[in-house]
Amino acid sequence: MSQIFPIDTVGHDSDVVFDNIGMTFGTKTGVTQAVANVSGVIPEGKFVSVIGPSGCGKSTLLDMVGGLLKPTKGTVSINGETVTGPRRDTAMVFQEDSTLHWRTVLDNVAFGLEVKGVPKADRYESARRMIELVGLSGFEDHRPGQLSGGMKQRVAIARALAMEPRVLLMDEPFGALDQQTRQFIGRELLRIWEKTRNRVLFITHDIQEAVYLSDEVWVMSARPSVVKEVVTIDLPRPRPEGTHTLPRFRELEDHLWELVKVEAEKTLGPGARLA
Amino acid sequence: MSTDVTIPSGIITQQSADRARVIRDNVWRAAVLVALVLLWALLSTMSDLVASPADSLNALAERFADGSIYRHLNATLQAVVIGFLIAAAVGFPLGYAIGRSKFLGAVFDPLVAGAFAIPRVIFFPILLQIFGVGVGAQSAMAALAAVFPIMVSTTAGVRAINPLLPKLARSLSLSPLQTVTKIYIPAMAPSLMVGIRIGFSIAFINVIIAEFFAARAGLGLLALRAYGMLDLPTMYGIIVLLAAIALAGNLVLWAIERRLGNKL
């Protein structure tokens, strides 16, 4: 059911490989070690989620794959190349609303391709396809101000997918949504992913969400963080609506909850209880 | 038990770092002032039309020494103060009423916005004909110009009040007077200060412009008369005096405003 790190970090060329990476921030009041040592592989076609206590450096990990941050130790490589800056074959979806409010949905989805220099006709064609895929057909000419929070996140997902990334990086993309919307859009994401099968690195707080979506869940320890355990989610795909009620789902959820609880107590202090 | 490997450093170092920054900023500000004076000195060596800082300050000092400036200084300050007080007496209550009442807001908002766009000095000839040349016309000009910014910021202040506060007042059964003095005025203090600062500045500017145009006494008149007689050191000296009054008044009001803003 689970395997203990360190795992073999020699993956395929096309994989995303974390090789002993660490991250230390210099702050006003001193030096903070956010990530101590992380190694791991995101294999082709896999959906990997990362969970862990607040402030454990989950987002840091994601930003390093996206090239927004440089690890202070070790390397991240994609397709055998070390990541030194933002790459054209990664795409990110953030927790906050990152739609451009002055652009239509169509122009928002085409934004990444526009920056890449893709000709107008081509980028609109891909954008239209992605809009249909995320279920926003008919909203092409709307502006983000006219959409709900869940719809705006779909726009962000479509924008990322339109870039046909090797790796889709999602930083708590449903974190700002209400519970119902969140479950609904989670199912939608899975439906879309079944079609595209990009590699996904998905950061979340929500254990149930992680189990439901992923092939692997990496549990991170409190700061300075390491990957404490990699839990393989051996639930069959596709995962229909009742998946949450399977006994195996419950088992995996409980196991992950135990792992996270220990780490959360470390951050919050002895005797702390999560609601 | 925290697992942070943050190297601890006390709050004290943080505070002293802030204080050091404030001091550094002030040193830089002083440097900017000095640089401006140096630039002026440099320009004065290049052109006959620019009097040197030393000559200008001397000319100004002479005016103070022989007492001839006090009549003008008084006229200007009187006009600013009277004009500002009239503008405040009219602008604060009116702005408050417009902010509280939907009906008055609908009627007056476009009027106030339109009036704001008109160069108010253009009405000065009319004021001159009503009040005659003198401090009266200058004060009226200042009042007319300052009343709009005071109204606008008061209205904005009333509208920005947290709607829970009037509810709170009612739940505590405060009298109308108590509601205004204990809830509204403290809650609006920052925007009232903005109104006071801008109102003061506009009153000041308009008095000077009015004096440039026509006056019996005043620093503006004195400066323009010096220009007419090509007494450049006096002209520059008076302008420095005006700028210093403006800067000092503004900085004091600005500091009060920031303090209020931080507290609330």
Add this chain to the structure above:
Amino acid sequence: MVSQSLMVPPSEILIRLAEIVPTDRFGQDVARTLTTILVSFTIGLVLGVPLGIFLWRVPAAGRILEPFIVTGYAMPTLLFYPVLLAVMGLNAGPIIVIAASMSLIPIALTTMVALNAIKPILHKLANSVSASPRQYYLKVLFPAATPLIFPGVKLGFIYAVIGTVAMEFILASQGVGFRAGFYYRELNTADMWAYIAVVIVLSVLVNGVLTWLEKRIRRDML
């Protein structure tokens, strides 16, 4: 108390206006005033926006210069009119310098505030799609900031109008502001009123156009 010469019947003002408007001199005055306003505003815009960007990019400079700018905002350079008259002579030059500097400050300040108000996530987004600095400015920063900057630009234009007319009024050789002051001195009250009316109409028109533009920009970009 109100003297007879002050109260000119509106009908007489209208008659004077009808007589004045077709004259060549009126055309020249209006042209002079409008050109001065436009030149001043353009200078204010061309210098104000980069200054705002600078103050945003270099926060220390913003902090240090803030008291000067706030003072300048409330206390425009029009105090220095006699100085500029002495240096540049009695032409449009001093008026343009003053009106431009009055127009520049609100533009620079709102540009700085608007850029500060832009959500950091947009920067992160631009970075994540490898946008070049040019693309970041043109496709993200400016469109995001425009509706927030516009109120400052509007104020800048109004200040250019106020600065121009006020300076013409004090001392100039041409322009509608000058004419109003000139007829006061000539004791020609009807013509003075006529020119005051021209200034009011001009200001209200300018304000109306700017308000309409502002609404459009808000609708399209927010």
